[in-house]
Structure formats: structure tokens, C-alpha cells
Amino acid sequence: MFSNKERFKEDFLKRLEMLCGKSFSESTPRDHYQTLGNMIREFVSNDWIATNERYMAVREKQVYYLSIEYLLGKLLRQNLLNLGVEETVAEGLSDLGIELADLEELEPDAGLGNGGLGRLAACFLDSLASTDLPGHGHGIRYKHGLFEQKIVDGYQVELPEQWLRSGNVWEIRKADLAVSIPFWGKVETRQENGRLVFQHINTEVVTAVPYDMPVVGFQTKTVNTLRLWSSEPAQFPVHKDILQYKRRTEAISEFLYPDDTHDEGKTLRLKQQYFLVSASLQSILRSYKKQHGSLEELNHHVCIHINDTHPVLAIPELMRILMDEEGFSWEQAWEITTNTISYTNHTTLSEALEKWPIHIFQPLLPRIYMIVEEINERFCKERWKETPGDWERIAGLAIIADGYVKMAHLAIVGSFSVNGVARLHTEILKEREMRPFFQLFPEKFNNKTNGIAHRRWLLKANPKLSSLLCETIGDGWTHSAHELMQFLKYQDDYSILGKLAAIKQENKQNMAEVIYKHNGISVNPDAIFDVQVKRLHAYKRQLLNVLHIMHLYNRILEDSSFSMVPRVFIFGAKASPGYYYAKKIIKLINTVAEKVNHDPKVGDKMKVVFLENYRVSLAEKIFPAADISEQISTASKEASGTGNMKFMINGALTLGTLDGANVEIHERVGDDNIFIFGLTAEEVLHYYRHGGYESVEYYHHDNRIQQAVNQLVNGFFPGVHNEFEPIFDSLLEENDQYFVLKDFASYVDTQRRVGEAYADSLKWQKMCLTNIAHAGYFSSDRTIKEYAKDIWGIHPVK
Structure with missing residues (x-):
């Protein structure tokens, strides 16, 4: 049924009438989605049965x-891609006035x-x-x-x-x-x-x-x-x-x-x-x-x-x-x-x-x-x-x-x-x-x-980058991800680096449209897209990220001549329903976003976006558009992380601690192609074992910290009353269990280095290319x- 476009159209129209009991002219997009899904499932059923029989026999x-x-x-497009019939189906549907992308949107x-x-x-x-x-x-x-x-x-x-x-x-x-x-x-x-x-x-x-x-x-x-x-x-x-x-x-x-x-x-x-x-x-x-x-x-x-x-x-x-x-x-x-x-x-x-x-x-x-x-x-x-x-x-x-x-x-x-x-x-x-x-x-x-399913997170999520890879190194990487290493041969090819930059820019423009559609916020695609999307948990330190945003905002308010490479800070996260503290962090991010995004003094220098209902299909739009991958958990706390790998394979640069798989990413790309900051796991574990960390000392000796932390409770955010007292208390009264204040200065300095590196476009693209080339190791094919x-x-x- 998928052997060619004409055969597909014929079978699609017959199947639609049989399944839905109506003519094509009366059918709805939901009917089209159901029909195509049933066709795919029926198409794979022979191989499904044969696979089970093969396992029984051998x-x-x-x-x-x-x-x-x-x-x-x-699963709609992923199954079509795995079956090798995506193009045939897309063209056949298009002839019938149906867009495959529209049907994909109907799938939850x-x-x-x-x-x-x-x-x-x-x-x-x-x-x-x-x-x-x-x-x-x-x-x-x-x-x-x-x-x-x-x-x-x-x-x-x-x-x-x-x-x-x-x-x-x-x-x-x-x-x-x-x-x-x-x-x-x-x-x-x-x-x-x-x-x-x-x-x-x-x-x-x-x-x-x-x-x-x-x-x-x-x-x-x-x-x-x-x-x-x-x-x-x-x-x-x-x-x-x-x-x-x-x-x-x-x-x-x-x-x-x-x-x-x-x-x-x-x-x-x-x-x-x-x-x-x-x-x-x-x-x-x-x-x-x-x-x-x-x-x-x-x-x-x-x-x-x-x-x-x-x-x-x-x-x-x-x-x-x-x-x-x-x-x-x-x-x-x-x-x-x-x-x-x-x-x-x-x-x-x-x-x-x-x-x-x-x-x-x-x-x-x-x-x-x-x-x-x-x-x-x-x-x-x-x-x-x-x-x-x-x-x-x-x-x-x-x-x-x-x-x-x-x-x-x-x-x-x-x-x-x-x-x-x-x-x-x-x-x-x-x-x-x-x-x-x-x-x-x-x-x-x-x-x-x-590891990650590199075909979904690159071939499906980032088709333009995938096409560039196939043009330069062939399509062997789709089966054997280690072949991405061949892309390193092009790290000094200005033409390829230019194409890489253009693809990222187009993905950022698409993401900017998603942000405007869902959040009503206009963002600058030329800005650094600095992204932290993952489960909301104290050890993942979304709080460190937002305190840095508050610090930048304070700099802008205090010094009209303060310059920075424009940033769009993007968050996505769900907090468990019973996780009171995590929900406070979500409220804080949105409160900071409300203040920053509507302050004319900030203008296009900075925007803060919280994308609601973070999920796989949204992630597939975010990863290809990201410039910076925030992997800033307290060292020793993140078992591995896989978002770091998805960002990496899409050419985003990791800003992170030496935690989880960040350590192995760092080893592969080297010091010059990643932004590492903060305590090591050994140092964190030493503090837990022997003590010696007093968060109030950092609060008293770093004016940037004191200002931002005070703003949680001093009325800086109007209309939220005592909303953020639990966060304030966690940092000072409870001695900052996850070392947010300890790592703050190092994080701010490293973020400054990110801005400096981004200003050198050629150097930045070389860093991105290096990350893509080394990402093949982190395919789940290797892990499995x-x-x-x-x-x-x-x-x-x-």
C-alpha cells in the first residue's frame, strides 16, 4: 500500500470509506489521521507476526x-520514517489536499x-x-x-x-x-x-x-x-x-x-x-x-x-x-x-x-x-x-x-x-x-x-540538519551514529559552517513563532536561545538559572550603559503535584518573566519564557533551536541526564557542572567546546560528609547574591506577598542544600564567557559542529x- 504515491492514494481513499463510513468529501482531519494510522499498523502487522514467529523458531x-x-x-511520523515511506505518504496526502504535519498535530x-x-x-x-x-x-x-x-x-x-x-x-x-x-x-x-x-x-x-x-x-x-x-x-x-x-x-x-x-x-x-x-x-x-x-x-x-x-x-x-x-x-x-x-x-x-x-x-x-x-x-x-x-x-x-x-x-x-x-x-x-x-x-x-534514539532526536526533529549531514558524510550515521565523527572533517569549511548557522537560525525562527503563538511573547531569533527543559526538582537548580536572570535584570536597571549579548531564557518543566517547593520555583520563573518581559528598560536585551506542558513533541521543536543547553544540577546528584545528549546532537553547547553524563560529554568534546562551572562531585560529597559550607557567608559577601535573594521577600515583585519565603528560607535558614549560592559566582562568570564566545560566530559554529560530531557515542544503539x-x-x- 506504500509502494508508490498513486497506490497509496488509492488505498487511502478506499480505507477511509471502509473505516469511517463516509466519502472523502465529507471526511474530517481526524478521519484522515485514523485512516493513516490504521494503514500503518496493518502494514507492519505482517512483520510484527513474523518477528514473533522468528523468535519462537530460533x-x-x-x-x-x-x-x-x-x-x-x-508515533505517526516516526513510524513512517522508520518504514522508509514518509516521503511517499507526504506527497500522496498533499495531492489529496492534506498536510502530513496537520495530521501529526492531531496525535496526542x-x-x-x-x-x-x-x-x-x-x-x-x-x-x-x-x-x-x-x-x-x-x-x-x-x-x-x-x-x-x-x-x-x-x-x-x-x-x-x-x-x-x-x-x-x-x-x-x-x-x-x-x-x-x-x-x-x-x-x-x-x-x-x-x-x-x-x-x-x-x-x-x-x-x-x-x-x-x-x-x-x-x-x-x-x-x-x-x-x-x-x-x-x-x-x-x-x-x-x-x-x-x-x-x-x-x-x-x-x-x-x-x-x-x-x-x-x-x-x-x-x-x-x-x-x-x-x-x-x-x-x-x-x-x-x-x-x-x-x-x-x-x-x-x-x-x-x-x-x-x-x-x-x-x-x-x-x-x-x-x-x-x-x-x-x-x-x-x-x-x-x-x-x-x-x-x-x-x-x-x-x-x-x-x-x-x-x-x-x-x-x-x-x-x-x-x-x-x-x-x-x-x-x-x-x-x-x-x-x-x-x-x-x-x-x-x-x-x-x-x-x-x-x-x-x-x-x-x-x-x-x-x-x-x-x-x-x-x-x-x-x-x-x-x-x-x-x-x-x-x-x-x-x-x-x-543514550538517546538519535534518529528521533536528529533525523525526525531536525530534518534540515539531517539533510546537511547526509550531503556531507552520507546517510550511514542513521544506522551507525559513530559515523557522525566524519563531520569533523568540515570544521574549517566556511561553507558548511555557514549552512550550519543558517539551519540553526531557521530553527530558532520556527521556535520564536511557537513562543509567540503559545505565550504571546515576541523574541529575537538573533539572541542566544538559552534553554533549561527538564523535570522541576531542587537539585536540577532551575533556581540558579533564575537568580542569574534576576542579577542580569538588576544590572540593566542600575546601569543604562550595561551591554550584553541578547538572551532568550527558555524554561519547560512539570513539578510533581505534591512537590510544594518545585511549584514555588515555577511561580518565581513566571513572576520574573512577567517583570522582565514588560520592562521597557530591558527591551530586546532579554526575554524569559516558560513553555507550559513540556512534553516530547514540544521538545522536538526546542532542541533544534537551542544555542545553550543548561545542565546545571548540583554535581553528584544527576545520575546521567539525556537532555544534554539531545541538545548536543542538535548543535547546542552544554553549560553545565561536571555531573552525570556531562563528564563524558566534556571528555569527548574537550575544554574548548563546552562551558563547565561549579563544584565537582568530590567537593560536593566532601561538604556533605564533613560540613564547612555556610550559605549565609556567600549571602553577606556577594552583593549580587544578597540583592537577588532579598528581592524574593522585600516586595520587589508586587502582588506576591510572602510567596517566595520558602525559597528564601531554603537558601539561608536551611543552608542551601544544593549549593546554589556557592556556585553562583562561577555560573555568572561562565555565562559571561558564553556571551563572549557567541559574539565570534565562526568560532561558535566550529564548537557546534564539534559537538554534533561527537554526539554519536551517546546513541541508545550503543547503550543497548x-x-x-x-x-x-x-x-x-x-
Whole structure:
């Protein structure tokens, strides 16, 4: 149907009439989108079926990736691009008076993720399929996702994310593969044939229904599967209040990350996590048994990878199935489990390492709690044998302690591989955050530096730059991103540098139009587009950025002769609904923007823009237009970052600390092609360990800091009253946990260097070209191949 333009048009018109029951003249753009989506899904179905049959036939090892998030973005154009038919479809639609870009606008971003964790999972799925690796995703089909962000009077307001309002053209409901998930109840034990048997009774049963989405590889016949689970009431529920049961059941897959400030929210989150792993494992093992029979050699044919701590209950759930349903002994089940499950850690923040109160965990998941308790008991006994009497060490390692189940501890003990996501992050895990476990299991720990799906973030998001690359170095980079290094040959070619500048300028003009359309702010495309888009969190230090903006504003007000290279500061970020402090930062950014953007003394020197509802499709417009990539987290706090890689591959220059993957970007591009400032991770960790930092000293000794910080509370911003006192207190009363004031002077000096460098256009373009050329290393194809070889033990199946 996509073999040529004429064939496509003919099939499109026939399909539209069949699907919509109306003639083309009566059809709507929504009908056109649905028709095209159905055609694409039907087109890939043969390869999808053939891929699964191939995996069954060759009996190669497969990996199943379990993640609470998948931030997929829009799939229409990406699928067309991967299939190699984008041009044919665009031309055919154009002949019919339809613009492909208009249809793409109708597709909602899939509401299945929030930040870097979910986007990484999506990039990994793309790379697995594109490198012909047998790997599938399992997640939850959230009805409303996280939330749609609106900015009202500068405040974040959360609305339901109605991404499924018109259905999801890419999914296929597989009701015949539904499974049952039990909650609550109690566990009875009895002797049967000389062994103890456990039975979970009086449960509240939920049905998990799978919806499958095809994951189309780039110019390959491989189509893997993303299976998303939806929670539905059981067919014959035994409940007095059937409506209440229905509401409780459907709530499990309604929202990503329900507010867990109270026990009710914590219970729902834990339900979600068990729902995901139980449904996924039942599905995986059913498929495995169909192919291989007994589960004795499960780990030789299957690897189950848990993305962060959310799916860690896969460990006790696999134990439960092996023992209670398959009749394995504890020792056999433990051997299989600990050789099947691998774990990625995504954080050094202790508050982000999940732990669940026993009073919530035990009644909700009684059999799972018994298994976790037994894992903990056996693990602690082993430690006692090593160091009898060392209660402090054992308590520090225990999986259950102080009234909590510690999920990261369970993940390390129950898996065969524990990896960090950037070299610095992994070293911090080994030497500090997880040092006792590293000393116990050094062979488990390894690093896999994150990567991005370079085809989406360059080929799809930046077609003009992609065309320039193909003209100069050929199209081999689309398959093998390391070939981008060939672009370095053109670093002294004035013609190519000029084209690079022109492409960036056009992308900035397009972004300026987006900003005007959505924010009503006119920005200068000749200004430096200085961008910080990511989740709103104190350690990511959006506050440092905005304090610098306040400092520049003060300079402009105080000195009419003050000159600066014009700047457009662009922010995009969602704050978790219960994250009070992060919401204050959003209000501050918008308050500063309101003041700066309407002050005639500032004019075109500076504009501040907060783009609401930051998401993948918006990111695809922002990254190609950025000049500066703000990666300014407190050193040691960002595990990796992947926004830094997306900016880099689009020719933006990193302004950042030596944190996460910034360290490895710095190593590749060198001192002259990046702007590094601030404390190192070693210095930050030294302060945390030994003290010695007093934020008030910086406040008293740097007039720039004192002025900006005082403006948070002295009425400088009219009409906000005591709005920013919590920020003021965090910096002075609470001693500035993330070293914003400590790094302020270094940040201001480095920002001045950015302006000086930008003024030399030729030098700037050489820096941009160098970053693009070195970005190939940060492709998720490279990362996935490392996982496949070093952890999962899987091989391409063509």
C-alpha cells in the first residue's frame, strides 16, 4: 500500500470509506489521521507476526524490559520514517489536499511517562528493534498519564491528560490474554505431599488486560512489542459495594504517580507496581512455557530487566510463581530468580530510593511480604556468619528495617546485575551510596552510560540538519551514529559552517513563532536561545538559572550603559503535584518573566519564557533551536541526564557542572567546546560528609547574591506577598542544600564567557559542529548493544 504515491492514494481513499463510513468529501482531519494510522499498523502487522514467529523458531534468549514509564511522544511520523515511506505518504496526502504535519498535530503525546526515566525506556525500545534485538517492553496503560500542565497567573495547574479521548490507533486490545491479580486477603498454609503449600484466600481480584503496540525498527523487518496493562474489574467479583470496587480497580491504571503524601496514595502506588510486575510475569512465563516447557532453564532463555525500583516486586513475584505454582523449592526458585533479573539504578538521591511502610505492604500483598521477609531473613543470616555481632552493618544492609521494606536493597540482593547510567553515577553508587553492597557483590555492579534514539532526536526533529549531514558524510550515521565523527572533517569549511548557522537560525525562527503563538511573547531569533527543559526538582537548580536572570535584570536597571549579548531564557518543566517547593520555583520563573518581559528598560536585551506542558513533541521543536543547553544540577546528584545528549546532537553547547553524563560529554568534546562551572562531585560529597559550607557567608559577601535573594521577600515583585519565603528560607535558614549560592559566582562568570564566545560566530559554529560530531557515542544503539552483550546475553535475530 506504500509502494508508490498513486497506490497509496488509492488505498487511502478506499480505507477511509471502509473505516469511517463516509466519502472523502465529507471526511474530517481526524478521519484522515485514523485512516493513516490504521494503514500503518496493518502494514507492519505482517512483520510484527513474523518477528514473533522468528523468535519462537530460533529459540534465542529474549529480554523483557519492565518500566513504570514509557515517554513515547508521537508515533505517526516516526513510524513512517522508520518504514522508509514518509516521503511517499507526504506527497500522496498533499495531492489529496492534506498536510502530513496537520495530521501529526492531531496525535496526542502518549500519556505514559513523565521525565528522563520514561524517555530512556522509549529510546531503548527504539534501539532494540532497530538493532534487531529480541526485546519487548511491559508497562501500564495509564488512562490519564501524569497531568496536563496549565500555567494560570504564574502557577502550575494540573488537568487530566486526556490522551485516550479519541482512542489510540497504535494499540490492539488482547482480552483473551488477560490475567488476574490478587490484593489483600490472607495466606493459609498446609502440608501437601511432605511440603508446605501456601494459598492466598479472600482476595480482591483485579483483571489486567493487555494492549499491544508495535515497536517498529528503523529500516528493518524487526517489529517488537510494547505490552501495556489496563486494570479492569474481574468478571465475577464478590463485593458488597460493586461501584466502590470498580472505582478502586480502575484507579490502578488511571494516573501515573498518584500523590503519595498520604497512606491512600502510597497504597495505590504499591498496587500499581505489583499490578505491573504480576501481570507481566504471568504473561512472560505463559509464553515461555509454550515454547520451552519447564521453567528450570528460564534464565538461559529470558532476562527480565527492572528499570529503577518501581518494578522490583518482580523478584518476590517470580519466587512466588516458581514455588507456589510450579512446585520449585526455595533454593531452586532463588537460583532461577537471581539469574534472571537485572536492575538499573537511576538515582543517588536517598529520598528517591523507594521504601514502603510495612503497615501498608503486608496487608495489601500478604504472600509477597512473606517472601520478602524470608529473603531478608536468609540474607541477614549470611551476613551474621560473615561478621557475627555486627548489628549496625547488618541493619544497614537489611531489606526490611525500621518499619520499611527497602526496594533498592531488594533489587540488589535479588538480581544478577546492578548498573548505573553514567560513569560518575556508577562510581558514586559503588564508593558511597551503595558501598556496603558493592563490597559484598562487586561482580554485580557495572556501568551503562545512557543514550538517546538519535534518529528521533536528529533525523525526525531536525530534518534540515539531517539533510546537511547526509550531503556531507552520507546517510550511514542513521544506522551507525559513530559515523557522525566524519563531520569533523568540515570544521574549517566556511561553507558548511555557514549552512550550519543558517539551519540553526531557521530553527530558532520556527521556535520564536511557537513562543509567540503559545505565550504571546515576541523574541529575537538573533539572541542566544538559552534553554533549561527538564523535570522541576531542587537539585536540577532551575533556581540558579533564575537568580542569574534576576542579577542580569538588576544590572540593566542600575546601569543604562550595561551591554550584553541578547538572551532568550527558555524554561519547560512539570513539578510533581505534591512537590510544594518545585511549584514555588515555577511561580518565581513566571513572576520574573512577567517583570522582565514588560520592562521597557530591558527591551530586546532579554526575554524569559516558560513553555507550559513540556512534553516530547514540544521538545522536538526546542532542541533544534537551542544555542545553550543548561545542565546545571548540583554535581553528584544527576545520575546521567539525556537532555544534554539531545541538545548536543542538535548543535547546542552544554553549560553545565561536571555531573552525570556531562563528564563524558566534556571528555569527548574537550575544554574548548563546552562551558563547565561549579563544584565537582568530590567537593560536593566532601561538604556533605564533613560540613564547612555556610550559605549565609556567600549571602553577606556577594552583593549580587544578597540583592537577588532579598528581592524574593522585600516586595520587589508586587502582588506576591510572602510567596517566595520558602525559597528564601531554603537558601539561608536551611543552608542551601544544593549549593546554589556557592556556585553562583562561577555560573555568572561562565555565562559571561558564553556571551563572549557567541559574539565570534565562526568560532561558535566550529564548537557546534564539534559537538554534533561527537554526539554519536551517546546513541541508545550503543547503550543497548552494551546491555545486550554485558548483561542480557541476547543477540540480533534477523
